[in-house]
Amino acid sequence: MERLAQSCRIFATAFLLCAATSSLAQAPGAAPAPSATEGGAGAAQVPGAVPAADAPPPVALRVAIPGNLFASLEKGVPTGIFLETVDALLKKSGVAPTYLNMPTGEAIQSLNAGAVAMATVVVPVPRIKDAAYFSDPIVIEHNIAVTLKDKGFDLGKVADLRGRRIGARTGYQYPLLQKDPGIVLQRFQTDGEMLRALLFGAVDVVIISAISDIYAFRSEGIMTRMEILKTSVGTVPLVAAFSKKQFTKESVDAFNRALEEFKNSPEWQDILERNGVADLVRDWPMVTE
Numbered sequence: 001m002e003r004l005a006q007s008c009r010i011f012a013t014a015f016l017l018c019a020a021t022s023s024l025a026q027a028p029g030a031a032p033a034p035s036a037t038e039g040g041a042g043a044a045q046v047p048g049a050v051p052a053a054d055a056p057p058p059v060a061l062r063v064a065i066p067g068n069l070f071a072s073l074e075k076g077v078p079t080g081i082f083l084e085t086v087d088a089l090l091k092k093s094g095v096a097p098t099y100l101n102m103p104t105g106e107a108i109q110s111l112n113a114g115a116v117a118m119a120t121v122v123v124p125v126p127r128i129k130d131a132a133y134f135s136d137p138i139v140i141e142h143n144i145a146v147t148l149k150d151k152g153f154d155l156g157k158v159a160d161l162r163g164r165r166i167g168a169r170t171g172y173q174y175p176l177l178q179k180d181p182g183i184v185l186q187r188f189q190t191d192g193e194m195l196r197a198l199l200f201g202a203v204d205v206v207i208i209s210a211i212s213d214i215y216a217f218r219s220e221g222i223m224t225r226m227e228i229l230k231t232s233v234g235t236v237p238l239v240a241a242f243s244k245k246q247f248t249k250e251s252v253d254a255f256n257r258a259l260e261e262f263k264n265s266p267e268w269q270d271i272l273e274r275n276g277v278a279d280l281v282r283d284w285p286m287v288t289e
Contacts, residue, residue: 063119065099070082081138081271108131138259143208143235149227162183168206
């Protein structure tokens with residue numbers, strides 16, 4: 001826990017140096033954020049510590065959230081494994097986040113415009129690689145194959161899917177599958193359409209997300225009619241995006257170190273269990289090409 005506290009202090013110091021010259025990261029009416037030489041690192045409280053009476057108020061930070069399973073507000077309280085993790089790390093660093101519901105595309109634009117300092121649940125695709133600094137993956141979604149119950153098969157390599165009718169979502173990318181000329185994907189606009197195709201025999205297998213989709217289908221009782229194959233056919237990293245106007249690469253590196261320590265703490269496991277995904281957030285073996 002001491003290593004986590006140290007990483008949070010380093011992140012807080014680096015962030016406060018940026019915040020001192022930024023109006024976005026400054027709480028309305030608050031005094032300028034102190035520099036590191038003036039005790040700026042003191043704003044990052046060691047978890048469990050009681051701040052001094054004359055300690056500066058936490059630095060405010062505007063954070064965009066997509067309002068989905070991974071990051072949303074429930075009566076003003078951060079919920080979802082992604083947001084609860086980010087919220088814990090920011091608050092351990094003495095940062096007071098203000099959360100704004102915003103679609104991811106708009107959030108990236110707002111980062112560039114300086115309207116928000118962070119965006120959450122971002123897929124770091126090449127077209128936005130220069131738009132922000134990105135954290136290490138906070139959550140990794142795996143693309144997995146699902147069949148009707150008792151219709152499963154061994155899926156060890158991509159070629160095992162050749163000749164099968166495969167359902168996939170429109171607009172989603174499946175690099176391992178798409179570069180195999182022997183595989184044809186039938187695209188569906190919604191998960192509901194894709195599932196109906198599977199249930200009524202129009203496709204043999206569908207590709208779904210191992211966390212968000214299984215969580216939703218399990219909640220609806222649909223998973224009892226399906227069989228999950230044991231390997232992943234792709235991954236989708238979900239990261240936090242940091243405004244280059246508000247953060248330095250060094251501050252994001254410090255955030256990543258704190259994130260790594262946090263994931264080794266009981267608090268991370270508590271978040272997974274509280275959100276009902278402790279068995280879903282895991283490494284899946286990958287198919288071979």
